[in-house]
Amino acid sequence: MGKKIKKEAEPPPKDVFDPLTIESKKAATVVLMLNSPEEEILAKACEAIYKFALKGEENKATLLELGAVEPLTKLLTHEDKIVKRNAIMIFGILTSNSDVKKLLRELDVMNSVIAQLTPEEEVVIHEFATLCLANMSIEYTGKVQIFENGGLEPLIRLLSSPDPDVKKNSIECIYNLVQDFQCRATLQELNAIPLVLDLLKSEYPIIQLLALKTLGVITSGKKSQAMLRDNQGLDHLIKILETKELNDLHVEALSVMANCLEDMDSMALIQQTGGLRKLLTFVESSTVPDIQKNAAKAIAKAAYDPENRKLFHEQEVEKCLVTLLGSESDGTKITASQAISAMCANASSKDFFNTQGIPQLVHLLKSDNEEVREAAGLALANLTTCNPVNVNAVAEAEGIEPLINTLSSKRDGAVANAATVLTNMALQEPLRGTMQSHDLMHALIGPLGSPNPLVQSKAALAVAATACDVEARTELRNRGGLEPLAELLHSKNDEVRRHASQAVMVCANDELTATELCRLGALDILEEINLSVSRKNKFSEAAYNKLLNNNLPLKYSQIGYLSSNNIISDGFYDYGRINPGTKLLPLKELCLQEPGDQRAVLLINNKSVDVSLPMEDKSSDLSYGRSISSSSSLRRASKDKTNSRFSIGFGSPTELKSEPTSGRNTVLSKSATKEKGSRKARGKKEEEKVKEEEETLATPKLIGEGIPEKEWYPPPDPDFCTYVCEVTKSILPMTNIKEQIEDLAKFVAEKMGGKIPKDKLHDFSWELHISELKFQLKSNVIPIGYIKKGIFYHRALLFKALGDRIGIGSSVVRGEYGRAWNEVKLLDQSRKGVTGGLPAPDVYIVDLMFHPGGLMKLGSREANLYQFL
Secondary structure, eight states, X not given: OOOXXXXXXXXXXXXXXXXXXXXXXXXXXXXXXXXXXXXXXXXXXXXXHHHHHHTOHHHHHHHHHTTOHHHHHHHTTOSSHHXXXXXXXXXXXXXXXXXXXXXXXXXXXXXXXXXXXXXXXOHHHHHHHHXXXXXXXXXXXXXXXXXXXXXXXXXXXXXXXXXXXXXXXXXXXXHHHTTSHHHHHHHHHTTOHHHHHHGGGOSXXXXXXXXXXXXXXXXXXXXXXXXXXXXXXXXXXXXXXXXGGGGGGHHHHHHHHHHHHHSHHHHHXXXXXTHHHHHHHHHHHOOXXXXXXXXXXXXXXXXXXXXXXHHHHHTTHHHHHHHHHTOSOHHHHHHHHHHHHHHTTXXXXXXXXXXXXXXXXXXXXXXXXXXHHXXXXXXXXXXXXXXXXHHHHHHHTTOHHHHHHHTTOSOHHXXXXXXXXXXXXXXXXXXXXXXXXXXXXXXXXXXXXXXXXHHHHHHHHHHHHHTTSHHHHHHHHHTTOHHHHHHGGGOXXXXXXXXXXXXXXXXXXXXXXXXXXXXXXXXXXXXXXXXXXXXXXXXXXXXXXXXXHTOHHHHXXXXXXXXXXXXXXXXXXXOOOOOTTOOOOOHHHXXXXXXXXXXXXXXXXXXXXXXXXXXXXXXXXHTTTTOHHHHHHHHHHTHHHHHHHTTSOOOOTTSSSOXXXXXXXXXXXXXXXXXXXXXXXXXXXXXXXXXXXHHHHHSOEEETTTEEXXXXXXXXXXXXXXXXXXXXXXXXXXXXXXXXXXXXXXXXXXXXXXXOOGGGGGGOOHHHHHXXXXXXXXXXXXXXXXXXXXXXXXXXXXXXXXXXXXXXXXXXXXXXXXXXXEEEEEOOGGGTTOOSOOOOOEEEEEOSSSSTTOEEETTSHHHHHHHHO
């Protein structure tokens, strides 16, 4: 250990009178003596004030109140050397008082103090002038004044002073100054690093410590790192670390090393000279938390360079970091975790941590220190990214539960990191089930509602990764997680909006969730996003289309197109064209509206009224829930047809498919078989949901005074049920797809008024027929089976609906002026048997009006006439 620096100035020269001994009550008198013209009196007064000020802060405040500071400033430039020296000694002591410093800044005396740093001045003047500057440089305004008055250069020169107090005060002032970027740049230009390095050889620890602190600040820049390397500074640092007696300097020496390790050339030099191995050994064997922490920080900073990571790996730095994870110091655990995060960019290091590191990091997730959990989470996030082996290692270390628990952390960084790890783990299907068993979807709801964009983004991405299963989506929906997810679509942050769109796209894979998202306004938000060139993204467009595909009535109304993959199911309705942004009313509201002049809404419904209901209830269901008289009047208006419709028995409204009971054998269509298979794939959750619906329907809801509330069902369509049975029996068994299409087209045309010559189209009174149906049903909603006179858009919809029931793939396209048509794809039969790759199938439009069953190649003249004329 070094010796102490003296605290007081050397005795004044013998030619000065003995100082006055004063008390507080005599201080005012001494202050008045500062205005004396006699040099001897001034010198004695200054000495007395100096002795008085040394006694404590209270005396310094007294001198300030007595107005001693301003006359003393005038003595800084006095011609008499003794007076000037004594004055500067007083300021060296007084400037430890904040009020004195404030007054000196206002009096702008910095230039006078700096002027005392010339080589010609006495050492004692240098000592107290530098002490004054060191005190003044603590505050920002003082730094500015010293720098602007050129104080940095003479301070650097005084680093080589023979007096240790001068060195100490100068390096302390420089350390304060270099906190400012401009001062650091000037220090480099003045080539101060060699002089600062020389101070490391001082016998006084305080000087060595201040020198290391200064180097720790200035070596943050590449130029200074190179200067330190060129001046053998690395050797000095290694020697300090190897000297046990200098253990009080080890922490700061490591801070400088941390900066040097960022420089590739310095790193290579340390490695070549064996310094890196010495450093790591020193760190592993040290028990000082700050030393371990600074070492890990040094490794973390340096590891952001690819070449440094390679050198670190060669020196097995991973073992050192794993050791540091077991430190009792939270600070060391944090920096070690951060260093591991940085080293993860090296694939070999990532593999090393698989068995050594991941279990320790998982353990840190259970720490009471939130910052420790955040750092451990970051390391695990980097370790598991694109690394299934490490993902499994986290699972084997029982990391899922603490990760999910971390989602409720108060630190946003910890939540974001945990969500990232869970996202990486969710890419493996077996782990998703385990995560769901720990209530993951519920745990993600909180982060989805976070005000922090990073947390929002990571949580939304986690939902996108984990909501691949029906169970997960159901859980998220039932727990209320869709609402905050839909809100994230409003975000102004591009990443949040993109990940939220991705999550919505995944969640929209099942109809119930898609419907709920639409109810929450997700579809409208996505539509608005996609209209903006700057805000839209590939996921927003995909999510919008996915939601529309699960809301086919809205898709057909907005886009006017349903593909062969869009299977029309019961409850589909064609409202007609609506503009983007316009709300499409639910079917129930449309059914309960009074008929008007607007276009009729076409309904597809193969479900039927429960045969267990009394006839009166059947009637009320047919009247769309408003009155019995409307359906009764319809039956009276067409008694024979109605009787024919009701000659078939119908199953429960909750069944997914009608089952005729009039003696016919039910033949399952291709589409019905596919639908049944898909239902099985949905698993137990869907089965339980159907059971719950049946139980709900079986239990009457009471309103008012014990009156059961009637459950609303879409209007039944007996004729459409009959159509489905007929095409299932007659067309489904056909093996030739072209013949199936032609026969289905003829069937549709026959049910809707037959073949219509082009020149007789204007005489086809379908409008009157539709108006009569609206009047009879007392609604704008007309089940499609009721329509016996239909034109293009009626027939095209019926063709699509029946085709979907028996597996005939077709699209339906809405045109202008009531036109609509179906497009089908057929392979060229002339290519049958030809080897090699088959050409793309040809697209045909199906004629349902003029020559039912005819197929017109898309783009041909006759097809264009059918579409547009």
